[in-house]
Amino acid sequence: MKIGVLGSGDVGKVLGAGFLKHGHAVMMGTSNPAKLADWKKANPTGQVGSFAEAARFGEVVVLAVKGTMAASVLGMAGESALDGKPVIDATNPIADAPPQNGVLKFFTSLDESLMEQLQDHFRSAHFVKAFSCVGNRLMVDPQLPGGRPTMFVCGNHDGAKKTVMGLLDQFGWDTADMGKAEAARAIEPLCILWCIPGFLRNEWTHAFKLVKQQS
Numbered sequence: 001m002k003i004g005v006l007g008s009g010d011v012g013k014v015l016g017a018g019f020l021k022h023g024h025a026v027m028m029g030t031s032n033p034a035k036l037a038d039w040k041k042a043n044p045t046g047q048v049g050s051f052a053e054a055a056r057f058g059e060v061v062v063l064a065v066k067g068t069m070a071a072s073v074l075g076m077a078g079e080s081a082l083d084g085k086p087v088i089d090a091t092n093p094i095a096d097a098p099p100q101n102g103v104l105k106f107f108t109s110l111d112e113s114l115m116e117q118l119q120d121h122f123r124s125a126h127f128v129k130a131f132s133c134v135g136n137r138l139m140v141d142p143q144l145p146g147g148r149p150t151m152f153v154c155g156n157h158d159g160a161k162k163t164v165m166g167l168l169d170q171f172g173w174d175t176a177d178m179g180k181a182e183a184a185r186a187i188e189p190l191c192i193l194w195c196i197p198g199f200l201r202n203e204w205t206h207a208f209k210l211v212k213q214q215s
């Protein structure tokens with residue numbers, strides 16, 4: 001597939017390289033292409049463009065920018081470029097205030113997630129929450145004892161979710177479909193939980209797994 005990745009941070013770079021590794025075509029989007037010079041050297045088949053160019057390029061778009069800037073970056077990408085496409089939303093609504101005893105602060109509430117705000121604003125895009133509850137180093141082909149970890153996903157469009165769950169399967173994840181966009185109210189705070197061992201004990205090498213009784 002053609003994947004447009006909005007974001008030049010660690011998440012964008014890791015996912016962009018991961019999609020190339022798994023045989024997809026990738027264009028990275030940024031307002032500052034210089035930030036991706038090393039990525040481009042390491043991934044010569046990947047392209048680099050503006051946010052708008054990457055969004056237009058992608059049949060699937062990945063949103064991997066600072067949470068506070070997500071709406072403004074999507075505005076730069078342009079809603080028409082997102083029309084009818086799955087948008088993998090890897091963002092977290094992390095506030096600028098520092099963590100308290102290792103517990104991050106969010107700028108959203110438990111009654112409205114960032115993904116719901118984005119879905120409300122960019123109505124013709126099909127947002128699917130994914131990748132938000134694990135560190136970037138484990139996003140592609142995680143090798144962990146206990147087998148595949150679980151990626152919790154949600155979104156209003158079943159077809160978009162199916163596409164994203166297929167990509168997650170390729171990347172070595174089990175998926176757990178938590179339903180519509182409102183479920184992002186529960187998925188986004190998993191980032192807070194995931195980060196606590198990191199901030200308290202410098203442990204950043206874990207992922208969540210949903211275990212079930214055999215039926």
Ligand SMILES: NC(=O)c1ccc[n+]([C@@H]2O[C@H](COP(=O)([O-])OP(=O)(O)OC[C@H]3O[C@@H](n4cnc5c(N)ncnc54)[C@H](OP(=O)(O)O)[C@@H]3O)[C@@H](O)[C@H]2O)c1
Pocket residue numbers: 006007008009010011012029030031032035064065066067069073090091092093094131132133134135136137
């Ligand atoms: N780091 C992780 O392991 C991890 C794991 C899960 C989820 N997440 C979430 O994924 C998203 C991306 O995280 P990240 O660590 O890759 O990078 P980040 O530093 O949170 O975001 C960098 C991206 O945000 C854009 N941006 C726009 N305005 C910005 C501003 N005022 N300040 C800083 N960046 C701005 C940058 O644009 P330009 O390209 O134009 O510079 C760049 O593409 C975040 O929402 C984060 O919470 C991160």
